[in-house]
Structure formats: C-alpha cells, structure tokens
Amino acid sequence: MISKILKFELRARFKQPMTLLFFLMLVFQGIWYTQGSYEYYVNDATLMNGAALFYKNFAGGGIILIVIISIITGTVLYKDIQYKSAGIIYALPINEKRFFAGRFLSAFLINVILGAGIFVGMVLVPFSGIGTPDKFGPTPWGQMTHGFLLLTVSNLLMLTIVCFASLVIFKRMAAGYLSVFAYVMLFLVAETVSGNAADTTFIELIDPFAYVYTAQVLDALPADAKNTAYLPLNSIYFLNRLIWLGGSLLLFWYAYRKFSFKDFIGAISLRGRKKAIDSSTPVSKKEIAVPHVRLIFSAIEYIRKFWRLSVLEFRNVVRPVNFKIIVGILGLMFFLQNIMWNATYYLGPQQPLTSSMTLARLTMGAFIMMLLMIWAGELFFKDKTANIWQITDALPVPVWVGQLSKFVAMCGVALIMALTIIVCGVLAQILMGGWKEIDPGLYAGDLLGYKWGWLTYILNIALVFFLAGLTGHRFLTHILGVGYYFFNIISFDMGIMEELRFGYALTPGIEDFSEMNGYGIWSIASFWYFIMWATLAVVFVLLGIHFWRRGASLSFVKKLTFQTNQINWYGKFVVLICLIGFFFLQSFIVREVNDKGNFETDAMANLKDATYEQKYKWIEEIPQPVITGIDLSLDLFPEIRKATYQADMQLTNLHSVSIDTLYLNTAEFVDIKDILWNGESVGVAWEDKEMDIVAVAYRLDSLERVNITIKAEKCYDGFTQSDAQPDLAFNGLFMDARDILPTIGYHADRELNKNRDRVDQGLGKINSRMAPVEDSIRLWQDAFSPDALWLGGKIRVSTSEGQTVVAPGVLKHSSKQGHRNYFEYELEAASPFEWYFCSGSFEKIEFQVKTIKVGIFHKKEHTFNLPLYQKSIQSSIDFINEELGTYPFSEVRLVEIPFYQNEHYTFPNGIAISEKEGWIADSSGIEEKAYIMFSTATQLMRHWLYQRVLIGNVQGADILKVALPEALALQVVRQTYGEEAVDGLLQKKKDAYGKERGNEPNVEPPLIYADGVDYLEKNKGTVAIYALSQKLGHQAFNREMLQVIDKFDRQAMSFSTLYNHLKTRLPADLVDQVAYDFEKVK
C-alpha cells in the first residue's frame, strides 16, 4: 500500500507545473548561493565550485528550499482535511499507520527530489556564466554527494518529521508551517550569534541544520583544502545529529503511534468548534418585531467605521490564545537572549545597557519580520480563508475601509511585538541590576523607529498589503513577500547587492550604534532612506487598496487597470505624488551618498586602487623627501563634521640626488587651500583629482631641508550608507593624522593586496604583502610611516565647547576662548609618525603612577571598570620599569573611543580603546578582568617598544608591532591573575586563528615572513612569541630581547634579527619545535 501511495503522491505532485517552477527556483538558488559563498571565501586559490562552498550551501538549505518545504510538506498529510476529502479517503479499507508512513515517505521524497535542484544548480555553476573558466575545477562529485546526503537530506528528513509531527499533534496546518519556521529561527539565531561567540560548541549543538558546525570547520581549512576536502566529521557533528536527527526520529515514532484517522479527522469536525453547541434550543412562539433603524453612509462615518474596524481587527488578531502563546515564547526568547547572549564584539558579557538590549531586535529580526509578514498576509485574506467574503464583500463599505483597517490592525500587532522587546529588555535590565542604564529614548528610537523597529515592520507589512492586492492569492502573497524579504537581506549580507537604496525598507547603520556617538551620521542617513521607503510604502498601501478586488477573484491582467473607484482621484494623485517623491528621494540619495563621494561599491574602489597602481607605480622609483618634523594647528568642528588646519611639515631630501617634483597623496574629502614652500606660494604642476594626487614642482637638493606649509580643510558633505566617517564624528571623533595630512611619494598602501582582486583588475599576483628583510631600502623605512622619520612637534587643536581633545604628546596648555576649547600638545621625544587625535565629551579621572601622570577619559556613564583600568595601567608601568627599563613618557592618557575602527590605538602619550573592549564589560569574571588588563597592558608595552625600536618596513614587522607587545602584556596578566588567565586568552587567540586563517586571501606566510594580515600576528604570532618566552623563561626572554634592542639602539630592526638571536638561546631540543612555530605553516 505504501508504494501505491508513493506513486500516487509523486505523480500528483510532479504533474503540477508549480513543482517544476519550485525545482527551477532551487537550481537558481544552487547557483546564486554558490556565488555568495565564493565571495565569502576571499582566497584566490578557492575555486567557485570548491567543495567547501557546496557543503555550506547544503547545510544552510536556503530560504527558497525552506519556503517550499513549508508549502509542500504539510499539505501532503493535511490535504484531506483541507479539501474535506478525509471523509472518503479515511473510510477506505486501508491501514492508517501504513497510510501515515506512505504519506510521510512521499513528502520526504518530494522534498529530497526538489532539494536535488540545489545539487543540479551546483553542477551547473561552471556553465552559468558567473565566473571565468579559471575559477572552476573538476566537479567534486564525491564531496557533493557526501554533503547532500549528510546535510541536505538529513535536514530535510528532520524538517519533514517535525512538520508531520506538528500536524498530528495540533491538527492545524499553521502548526506545520510554524514548526518549520521555528527550526529556521533557531538556525538563524545560532548562525548570527556564532559570529561573536568565544566558544561556539554550544551554538554548534543548538543549530538544527549543523550549519554553524559546517561553517566553523570549513572556515578553518586551508584554501586548497576548501576545494577538495571532504567535510571533517568530529564528535560535535555526531552529537548535533544525535540531538536533532535522534530527537526527530523519536518525534516521528510518537507521531506514528498517535496518528489515527479517527483522531485526525477530528480536525474537520472540531476545527474551530472545540466545544459543539447544542442546537436544539426551544423555538420561541412569540411574535418578534424587528425594530427600524436609520442607515447613515457618509465620509465621516466611513472614517469612524474605519477606526472601529481597525480596533476590531486588531482585537481579533491578538485575542486568540495562540497569539498570546507566540508572543509569550518570543518574549521569553528575547528575555533569555538579553540575559545570556549579550556578548560584546570582542569580549564576554557586558553591562545591561539599553543598547545591548535593543540588539535583540536584530538577532531575531528576521524571524519577527517573517512572522509579521505571514500574519499580515493571513489577516488580509482572512475573509477569504474563513469563506465569509461573499457576505463582507457585499457590505456597503468602501474597500479602503475594510482593507486599510486590516493594515492598521497589523501595525498594532507590530507595535505589540516592538513593545514586547522593550518590556523584555527593561525586565532584563532590572533583573541584572541595570535599572539605572534604562534609556527610554534609545528604546523608543530603536524599537519604535525605522532602524529595524516598528516603522520597519510597517514598511514590510505595506509590501505584503500591496502583494495581497496585486495577486489576490494568499499563498502567492506569502511566497513573494517572505521570499523578497529574505532575498533582500541575504543579498546584502552576502555582498551580492551593495547599494541600500535598492533594498526596500533597509536603512543604513542599524547595527552601528555607538555608546559615544549614538548613530552619528547614520541618524541623518537612515532618516532620508526611511523617508524614501515611506513614500514607496504609501504607494504600496494605496495600490494595495486599488488592486484589491471584492467578490470573485479576477485574473491578474484584468486587475491592471486604473479605471476603478476603489481609490478616488485624490488617492490616485497621492500615489503619483509619492512616486515622484520616491524617485526624487532616490536621486537625492544618489547625490548625497554616491555623487558626493561618500560611498563607492567594492568594485569601484578596487578599480580606483588598481588604476592608481597602474598609473603611478613609477613614482615608487622616484626619490622623494621624508617628513622630519610637523607642527600642526587643527580646528575641529565636530557638529558640522569639518576640520580646518595648517600643517608645517619639515621635509628632508635624504637621497644623494636632487629632487625636482614632490608628489602628495591627499586623503579623501581634503581640500588643499594653499601650499607654501618655505613660506612662499608654489603652484601645482599637475593634479589628478580622481586619484587624489598632486605634483608640486620645486627643487630640493640632496640633504636639503625645506618647510612646506599646507593649509587645508576637510569636510564631509552629504551622508553615507556604509562608512561611519569616524574621523569627523559628532562625539568621540577619532582621527588618524593621515586622514588630513598627505602621504609623500607613491602610496603603496593603496595597492590591492588580495590576489583575486588583483587578477580581476588585470594586475599581477603578489607573493607577499611586504618587502623581504633583504630589501635594505624598506628595512630602513619606518613600518608605521615609510615617508617619515621619527618626529617631534607641536600640535594645537581646538574643538567645540563641551568637548576635550586628546592628542599625541604632553599637554602644555589648555584654555577656553569663546565657545571653543583650545589644547596645545608637544611631543616629549621623537616618535614614530603614528599620530591620532580624539575629541569628545568626556569625564576624566587623574592619578599618578610614581612620577607618571595618568588621565582616563571616558563617557560619563562608563565608570564600571575604571578601577580595573587604573590597576592595569599601574601594573603595566610597574612591569615595564622592573623588567624592561623605563616607561618612556611622563604623561599617559587612556581614552574611550567609538567602536567603528580598530579595538585599540597607540600613539605618543596616548592609548585609545574601543568602547566595546572593556569600558562596558561585566568584569565580574576573571576572564574579563584578564582581558581588560591584557588589552591595556598591550598598549603600554607598545609605548615602550615603539620608543625603543625602529621597526623596519619589511616582513615580520607586525610581529614586532603587534605580537611582541601582546606577549609582554601576557606576562603582566600572568603576574596579576596567574597562568590560568593567560591560558584562557591564548586559547581565544588559537581559536580565532583557526577560524580566520581560512579567509587568508593569498597564501599564509610563516611568522618570520608575516606580512601584515590581521588574523596572523595578533593570534598565531602572540601565541608563538609567548610560547617562546615560556620556553626560554620569561625573565630570560626579556633579558635577551633587551640585549638585541639595546644593540640596535634605534637602528632599523627586523623581527628575524630578534628571532635568530632568541633561537640561539634555546636549548637544542626545543629549537626544532620553535622553528616549526615560526618558520612553517601548519
């Protein structure tokens, strides 16, 4: 019998043209997702049809597959209830258990056959035209089959089971949908959280699709292995499958046992009729007169009616118990997430701040939006679903009253969701002792506004409203609405689309809230994007009313007419005005964002850099002077994102030949007003504005020194969609000197350093991102600024009233004049040209460590860990003084900055630490204490090291710049918190290295050839240096290191010199081990 059922179901399903369409959609997804995964794996050795890409896609499944499963699976079992054929089918002489098994196998097989569309898509990738032939290798049939069976088929089995079991238990079609979506939500949460989690084991286990596991394992594979390796399976994989597949099989067993025709057919007789009412009421004998009534039909009455109906529709949605259950479950999840998952970017738990509570709207945002969109679709088609449309559509109310009231009701439902998140956040804050941190304004802005809050929900509901009117078809509305929504967010997430103005309802900067700077420029940008989408949403709502047809449904083509009176001429006029407004706002955004240079796509940026290299590489061979001194006068106007400045730069020709032209690379948005050469104006020989390069013709003889004065202004105009432009932020401005001052000569940092990008732009591949140690010219360049020697100088900075400036050097003077604050800093000694300026509204605490004056500048409310920072600074300076000589500065300032850039910055007399790197951490645990001390100590070690060593601009430079200070800082942590705390930090680095090395764009170098790539030096480098230090003994290590540093005494030094020296001090039995760490790539 099972085979008969199978045959019938398969034939019935695959006879439908829609099934073929589903299959083709999945073929498309197989190609589309592969392209996205290829963009993710940036290494140029990774093939477009590499096995790893396919494994990830098999595990993720993709939203099209999920939607199709939701549509198809439940119907296979439920259709007899839905179409009321159960009365016939269930009365046939068939075994109900075999019937259940037959239908289950049918659904599973249909899903597998359709899921094979992804497989087919992957096979077709090389022929799809998405890449050139060199990007493809042989099709990895074995790996694909392995991935398809292990991931897709097992996930499909699990989803089919959960859908069937939910139907058997709840006897409602909605239960089938929701159970599948609940699994998807759990997957989305796991996938989202895994990015920031220190330990992903738990997340890998709770992910029902094993996607997180697959991604973690594959990311860690070397580039070559990504093309050919079979997915490694370890205990976590088997445990995950045991939990999810094992659990599903148990669920299947339960459903199989429970299913019976008698029980299941109850869904018809008791659907919505849980308690049958006795209809045998006695007939009244009395004469009843129906009283007369007055009927009023007027515009005002329609408006009143609209409001009453909105309230009624809202009540009808929120009144059922299942709504309360769903909101309750969501509330619980928000609450738990706020308590358990509020990890910062780089650390563990953080203080219960409002900004971390409102983040829940993003991590679960996709699910909430999907839920609301489905709810909206259901509400818009409520009358059709309940089959009462023939009554309601014949009522004397205009279409807009009925439809718009449903839209408004959904807005109310969306408000409930937003308020639920707010309430859960507030409760979590109170429970975690953070009631003082409750920020009603931020809650309102985030949850009720358009940064993925209530207004964003409304925009998406408007889209569903439009689709409902246009299609007149419930399921099509769901598929198009939810499908577009996921297409939208996934396309931007994967970088397939970059310009937000093409992504309906998306606004920039929603994830970029800074405790220091709020949403900064995003506040302006997101406002305009929202206004643009709001005008389109108005059009959607009005057209939704216009296209909605009461009565029997019309064909799609017949609907496309404007000859109806469902919206009157005023309404049609508003549609026109809003459409004009929408396109006007599109142009406005293009002007403000694109034309004013605030945004360019990756492709455009790559093209620009490649063009620069192609056009100006020759300058590299032209002798150029170096900067030997700078006096800077800088006036900051944060409120208008503007800086005016005058830089007196001392340039020296260190070459043996004279120089006749000076090449200046200016930063973007810099407008040079004047260039003076020893006080005299000079003309510009030529200027390439597109490439931001200026040539100044002036003779400079060998060893001649000149003062060049640059008067300029930097001002951001318009707004941005992707770059926070933090160097001129409203509060917490943090500016690199290079953001305003020019680079001399050829600007090598602009070269593309990813081989894939280079090949795409017609450039040759590079073997290394840095010059080899043997390159004596580069060796004598300072790794921080190849065009500058160590500098002294004066810096005068003014800023707006209420803000304080922290700049390199000791503070000589500060004053207030009018509405501006003035600060004068002077460098204590010549230092690498690594200057940063910071301006913000700070609270300050001051103290002394021996003779060194210390100031900590922080956001007023961020006092949580100040004692820990004090202790860290004290311990670090003590360590330096005891172990390494003398701390080089008489003053040191620690300043809190927004998180937009790097975690830490070091500059003469100053340290900047991101707001998310400890200021708001919950430091009750030893791990967090150790991390805060480690990050602070690292910067102070850098102060010491950078003033002692001229780090040559060659391979291994970043081991000296990054890894060595970190390894020394670990010694400080060890002294304070013990070896166990150090082990925790090292483990984190090992994990990060393992996870991130897979994204090496070129070829991972051994540490002695490290060429400045993020994941390597600060992770593997630090671990290796610390291990070397342990092997030598920390004191011996410090002593030997000092010996080398003293020997070089500010002469250019490379890491290989230090390494070779330390290696000679190792016991013979450890040399190979250390050599393996530094000279090989595992």
Next chain:
Amino acid sequence: MNLTIENLNKTYSNGVQALKNVSLTINKGMFGLLGQNGAGKSTLMRTIATLQDPDSGTIRFDDIDVGRQPDKLREVLGYLPQEFGVYPTVTATELLMHIADMKGIVNASERKMQVEALLEKVNLWDVRNKKLGGYSGGMKQRFGIAQALLGEPKLIIVDEPTAGLDPMERNRFYNLLSEIGENTVVILSTHIVEDVSTLCSQMAIIGKGEVLLTGTPDDVEAALQGRLWEKPIEKHELVKYENQMNVISSRFHLGKLMITVIADDLPDGNFWSKAPTLEDAYFNVLSKKKIAVGA
C-alpha cells in the same frame, strides 16, 4: 421598487458560459429562481450582489445602475450566499453587531436592538454569546439569514437558504421571508421546488445559464391544466414509455414507479388526469428546455 436585468452574459475563463443573455424583471415580493445545480443561479445571484462583474448586460435596481454604482446597491442589499463561513473565534452577537455597523446602522442602541431581535427571530438567542466556531450547519445558516436581514434591506438575495435547515427551521424561515417580502424585493434561489411554490409570487426557471421560463407559480401550473397524466408502470417499461410519450418525470409511490406524461389528450385508458404542480412544470421545462408561458 423593481430589479431589471437585461441581456446579462458571463463566461468563465475555463470557457463555461454561466449566463446567456439573461433578462428578468423582478418586482416587489418574493421571486423564486429555480434551477438545477450548475444552472447559473449562484452566478446570477453573485452578479446581482456586486460580487462578480458580468461580461455584458445591465442590472438596475430602481434608479441604481448596479454596474456603475455597486456601492449604492450594497446600501440596500441583504445577501445570504449559498456557501459561507464565519470567523470561528467571535460570537454571533459580535459578528452581527459588526456587520450591522458595516451596513450603516450607526446608532449603537438601534444596532443592538435590531441584532437582538433578529437573533430571536432566527432562534439563536440562547447561543448568541457562543463562538461561531461551535455552531452546527443549521445554526450557521440561521446566522446567515440574520445577517442578511440586518439594516432593513430593500433587496434581499438568498441563495439556497433552506439547505441544512430542519423542517421546523425551514418553516420559520418561510414565515420570516414572507413577512419581509411584503415590502421588499426578495430573490430566492433554490433547486427545491417547494420553496418557490410555498413562498413566491413570481418565479423563473433557469437552466444552463438561460432563463427557460418566467411567470407566477399559478400561471406556470395553470399552463399544464388538463394536459398532465399519471400512471403506475413496471420499472422495465420506463424506456418504452419514454420513447413513445412525453414523460416529464417518474417517481416511486408505494413501491410502484409512477410516470407523469404531458399530452393534450388522455394517452391511454390506464392513465388518469393529474392536477399540475409547480414541480411538474419544472420537470416539464427541464425536459423540453424552453416553453414560453403566460406571454
């Protein structure tokens, strides 16, 4: 007060012509539209009720052009569709109050009084506060009748209204409709001849989208006066009689097959004269397709 339908045509996208040049004039009182399943009755009802656009033709109710002013018609319309659902989680009172509001009964107390009176009329008073999801088919049908009568409509369209009602409820419904039909136009679409013969002063028979016969039930019956003959036969003889005579219907009576034949003269001595009923006229029309009556 009358409803005029002229040359109404409707063809569905699958090619089925549901209405063929339908023209009717319906005056105040009860109008019965009789036809088999699939004859086009519901299409005609939905079209009059503004839920479907005809391909061509016009409908007027007094001075309302239904095609151009559907909103105006809805203000005076009470419609009970053949098949309808309800919101399962709301009570009868709640849904009737809501529909009354939508029908323009703005005054809350008037709305309440009319809803309560109708709940009593349709015998749902005792279960008025129960959720509609729990209602039986008959109760739901009574609810449908109540909603159609809200707002004192001038044009009432009831499509197969007695389906699912027990004999007692059907009687009550007849009383109710006849009471209302005194001052309004009521179109009763049905395939149950008894509904029409009991209630309607005017009627039409529709088949395959065409109006086959119009008139009053009495006229329709009278047209067969003296021409109907009845006779018990053996089952196997039916084909023979059908070939030889104009057999318009056959039925069992006391275990015998009784045929009804139409003929101007007595067909043979074993037949006896039969007093015509509306059912006979209905069968006659269906068998002959179209006969002009009462012209």
